[in-house]
Amino acid sequence: MSYVAVKGGSTAIQAAHRLVRKRMRGAPDAPEITPRQICGQMHLGVDRVMAEASLYDANLAAQAMLQAQGDMIEAIFLLRAYRATLTRFLDSMPLAMDTMRVQRRISAAFKDLPGGQQLGQTYDYSHRLFGYFDRLETESEIESGKTAVPPEPMTSVMDLLEKEGLMEPAAACEPPAENTQQDITQHPLLFPATRAQRLQSLARGDEGFLLSMAYSTQRGYGQNHPFIAELRMGEVTVEITPPELGFSIEIGTITVTECQMINQFQARSPEEAAFTRGYGLVFGHSERKAIAMALVDRALRAGELGEEALSPAQNEQFVLSHCDNVETTGFVEHLKLPHYVDFQSEIQTLRHLHKTATKDGADRV
Numbered sequence: 001m002s003y004v005a006v007k008g009g010s011t012a013i014q015a016a017h018r019l020v021r022k023r024m025r026g027a028p029d030a031p032e033i034t035p036r037q038i039c040g041q042m043h044l045g046v047d048r049v050m051a052e053a054s055l056y057d058a059n060l061a062a063q064a065m066l067q068a069q070g071d072m073i074e075a076i077f078l079l080r081a082y083r084a085t086l087t088r089f090l091d092s093m094p095l096a097m098d099t100m101r102v103q104r105r106i107s108a109a110f111k112d113l114p115g116g117q118q119l120g121q122t123y124d125y126s127h128r129l130f131g132y133f134d135r136l137e138t139e140s141e142i143e144s145g146k147t148a149v150p151p152e153p154m155t156s157v158m159d160l161l162e163k164e165g166l167m168e169p170a171a172a173c174e175p176p177a178e179n180t181q182q183d184i185t186q187h188p189l190l191f192p193a194t195r196a197q198r199l200q201s202l203a204r205g206d207e208g209f210l211l212s213m214a215y216s217t218q219r220g221y222g223q224n225h226p227f228i229a230e231l232r233m234g235e236v237t238v239e240i241t242p243p244e245l246g247f248s249i250e251i252g253t254i255t256v257t258e259c260q261m262i263n264q265f266q267a268r269s270p271e272e273a274a275f276t277r278g279y280g281l282v283f284g285h286s287e288r289k290a291i292a293m294a295l296v297d298r299a300l301r302a303g304e305l306g307e308e309a310l311s312p313a314q315n316e317q318f319v320l321s322h323c324d325n326v327e328t329t330g331f332v333e334h335l336k337l338p339h340y341v342d343f344q345s346e347i348q349t350l351r352h353l354h355k356t357a358t359k360d361g362a363d364r365v
Contacts, residue, residue: 024069035062047255047284048072052325053079054185054204055086056254056283073206073325080326088186093239093248097258098156102234104285107157109227109262115154120233121285157229158260161275167262168274191317198300198320202293203282205323213299213313213323214292221311222299226278227262233285257286261294276305 025032039046039062049061053076061079068074104120107113126132161167184200193201202210217224235255239248261278278298280290299313312318322328 020069024067033066035059035066038062038065044285045072047286048207048289049075049079051283051286051289052076052204052206053083055079055083073329077326077329090240090242091183092251093241095236095238095256097232097236098154100154100232100234100236100256100258101253102154102232103255104233105154105230107228107230109229110157113154113157113230114160154232156260158262158277161229161262166274168276170277189320191320192303193316193320195297195301195304198316199279199281199293199297201320201323202280202296205293206325206328207286207289207292209323209325209328210292210296211288213319214295216311217295217299217313222295222313223264223302223307223311224278224295224298225264226295226298228291229260229262231257231259231287231291233257233287255284257282257284257290259287259290259294261291261298263298276301 036059039058042062042065043058045065046058046061049064049072050056050058053061053064055061057079060082061075064075064078064082065072067078102118104122105113105115105118107117111117158167158170162169182194182197184197189197189201216222218226233255235253237250237253239250241248257280259278259280261280263276263278276298278294278296278301280293280295280297282290282293296313296319299311300316300319302309302314303316307314309315
């Protein structure tokens with residue numbers, strides 16, 4: 001029996017593209033979905049695409065979701081490919097997270113916080129029932145029940161613990177100044193990586209992969225016993241410093257989610273005992289991703305904190321080499337492309353082995 005390459009070429013590919021376009025449009029008598037509708041009604045999906053594509057543009061993310069027919073990883077791939085064509089002209093200043101205009105802020109470690117807790121938009125307390133929200137208050141009732149951002153400054157929980165000597169100093173976790181601008185989109189990721197590079201990789205890593213790694217740390221594969229010190233979602237200002245001006249200017253705002261994670265304490269002596277940190281920062285409203293990122297970040301600090309790295313989530317090269325969904329997708333889905341020559345080589349080798357084994361057996365008889 002022989003194996004013959006299937007022929008079709010450009011004609012078959014063009015026909016496949018026409019079928020994709022037809023399927024993308026859906027029923028002709030149904031209203032066509034617009035990017036504006038997706039941005040307004042599917043913003044959590046849009047936020048994920050922006051985060052993992054490393055490009056903050058909700059309209060483009062919505063267009064990518066439409067073209068990908070809802071395939072989130074394909075949409076991320078599309079947006080990241082577009083991102084690669086853009087000109088880079090300046091690096092932004094570090095975000096001033098303490099000035100965030102908070103839309104949601106909670107702590108699982110402390111009930112009473114300076115500035116208070118702010119529940120905001122969340123599915124955390126909803127029943128997983130179809131049509132559940134349709135039976136709630138009317139829009140006017142919801143609008144009348146809105147609460148304003150508390151006027152009291154929202155002091156960071158981590159800062160309070162650090163002042164009391166119960167949290168490792170933030171400065172101990174920061175990368176050296178010369179490493180803060182090591183952009184993984186401009187320079188290849190080498191191992192061992194700096195923490196700045198690790199956080200960049202995790203911020204645009206696949207949510208499902210990070211979620212799995214984070215879950216493993218909670219099940220004993222990473223020595224994590226975490227508490228969410230603070231989970232915030234809101235808008236922060238982006239600033240740049242043009243060389244011709246010499247001072248920073250605001251160019252807009254972005255929505256981000258930040259997670260500060262408290263982890264088990266450690267020390268060389270009782271008086272030095274302090275909690276350790278995990279950190280997550282993601283584009284948009286992406287709480288699950290930010291929490292998972294903070295857990296994995298802490299696990300990857302094992303060597304820095306003198307812990308023995310025994311679990312997958314503590315293995316920097318394993319985690320960072322496999323968390324990128326665009327790279328992962330390309331390597332997995334390339335298996336759908338023709339591999340006729342490779343397979344013919346393998347099958348000829350196998351046939352030769354069988355033939356040789358049969359001949360040797362006959363000779364022995």
